[in-house]
Amino acid sequence: MELVFLGTGSGVPSKERNVSATALKLLQEQNSIWLFDCGEATQHQILHTSIKPRKITKIFITHMHGDHIFGLPGLLSSRSFQGGKDLLTVYGPEGIKDYIETSLAVSETTLAYPLSIVEFTEGVLFEDEQFRVTCKKLEHGIPSYGFRISEKDKPGRLLVEKLKDAGIEPGPIYQQIKENAVVQTHGGQPIHRDDYLGPPKKGRVITIMGDTRSPEYNLSFVQDSDVLVHEATFGHEKEALAKAYFHSTTKQTANLAKYSNVNKLILTHISSRYQQGDDDKLLDEARHIFSKTELARDFRQINIESK
Template sequence: MELLFLGTGAGIPAKLRNVTSMALKLLDERGSVWLFDCGEATQHQILHTSLKPRRIEKIFITHLHGDHIYGLPGLLSSRSFQGGDSEVEVFGPKGIELYLKTSLSISGSYLKYPLKITEIEEGVVFDDGQFRVEALLLDHGITSYGYRITEADRPGTLLAGKLEEAGIPPGPIYKKIKSGEKVTLENGSILDPSDYLGPRQKGRIVAILGDTRYCENAIRLAKDADLLVHEATFAAGEEAMAHEYFHSTTAQAAGVAIKAGAKKLCLTHISSRYDRHASRELLEEARGFFESTDLAEDFKEIVLPLHQP
């Protein structure tokens, strides 16, 4: 699992940062990519990476401000010409369906794959047993969601030596035990997988928040997260301005990470007012509150390793 930032700026494209989009790469886990927001020129950014649009399975939109959605119709259209034939599901606030259907219809765009659009409310918006995605409302003036992605716990390591000691030769039984299935042997005895598996491997948690003021739902979404992605449109000390414009400061983002017990914080949605040097100052500022903080940059990738049992 890796999180690749495709755009990390705020409001408008800039030379240093494109507008918001990030890709959660789940290639090892499910052979697919999930996008979170799709600002203008996201598909151009993808051209500079190894991402394949045909791998995009789901797209989660936090809110309907242009810097988070203007790249979506173009990306969906281009995917048809890039070998994409599998279904794409778009999740987002009420209005995303009208926006997409109108854009694609008026432009005469034809998709060669099924497009499913789900307008969400608070709660669990996706759960297939492997990953669960929850959404909660944030505080941004318009409807803006944050997402919490939780990976299911994995079975523990197969204790093959213990099975061999029990007289069970390698074969299909090992696979059944590894998957957590009880096995009845020919002699009628039952193998309980819990006796032949190591401790379960805890699943990873990623919290990706849309634009927001400091709020309690951000803390709930980030509870014990391995990675929290939080906007930092303003520097510490500019809380009054951040509140006026429905955004957050570096200090407020760090405060969410601290209260939530997140393991790592990554700041994004950086205003074009901050050049490369000033952006580093934002990072050091946040680290003064929460040491395990990183700064998102276009094409930066954060690897989320498996938990060790």
């Protein structure tokens, strides 16, 4: 599991940062990639990475501001020419369906793959055997949402020594025990899997937030995240401006992480008023409150280790 930041700026692109887009690579888990937001030129940013658009199977849109959606029609179209055949599902707030369908219709774009568009409000958005995705409405100028991606717990490791002590020697039966609740030996002895497994391996939690002010209201939603990706559009000195424009500051975001037992905070959606030379200042403001903070930059990759 790996995060790839394709655009870490806000509002308009700058020389250092493109507008919002973050990829979650789940190649080992699902052989797919999920994209969160798709600002202008996201497909150009992808060209500088190893990401294959045909592997993108889900796109989650936080809100309908242009710096989060203007790259969507181009990416959807290009995916047809880049081997995309599998179903692609776009999840977004009210209006995303009209936006996509109108863009494709007026440009006379035909897709070579099935496209599903899901408009949401709050609650459970998606669930399968491996993951559960929930969304929460945030405080912003228009409806904006955060996404909590929860990996389900995995079975613990097989207790090989305990099996040997029970007279069950290594062989194909070990794999059968892993895959089945109850297995019988050749002698008819029932083997209950739960008796020979260690503690479950806890799944990882990644929370990716859309634009918001008053981040303290979202404490329970981001609680215990392994990684929290959160906007920090402004430095602390622009707190009044952040409030006026429904955004967060470095210190406000760091306080959210501090009081929600987050393991790692990644700041993104940085205003174009801050150039690369300002990165250390922004990072220091947040780290003064929450030491496990990092600042996202375009093309930065963050590996999220299994527990």
